[in-house]
Amino acid sequence: LMFLRPEEQELINGDIIKATTWTGTKAEIVEKMRGLKSLGYSAYSVHIRNGHPGMLEDWADVFAAI
Numbered sequence: 001l002m003f004l005r006p007e008e009q010e011l012i013n014g015d016i017i018k019a020t021t022w023t024g025t026k027a028e029i030v031e032k033m034r035g036l037k038s039l040g041y042s043a044y045s046v047h048i049r050n051g052h053p054g055m056l057e058d059w060a061d062v063f064a065a066i
Contacts, residue, residue, distance in 0.1 A: 026065070029062050030062055030065045033062065033066050034066055044063070
């Protein structure tokens with residue numbers, strides 16, 4: 001949902017993005033959400049970005065796998 005400005009690109013790399021966001025494969029996101037579930041979380045919220053067909057279905061697949 002976010003993009004780096006040109007002046008930020010040399011400062012931010014993939015490792016930082018993965019460590020501070022929920023960026024990953026479906027399996028990685030499912031595993032993170034299962035971890036939250038095991039800690040007692042029972043509600044999750046996601047942002048469905050307008051103009052990205054299929055995003056809702058992608059998230060539905062993630063929630064179904066938890």
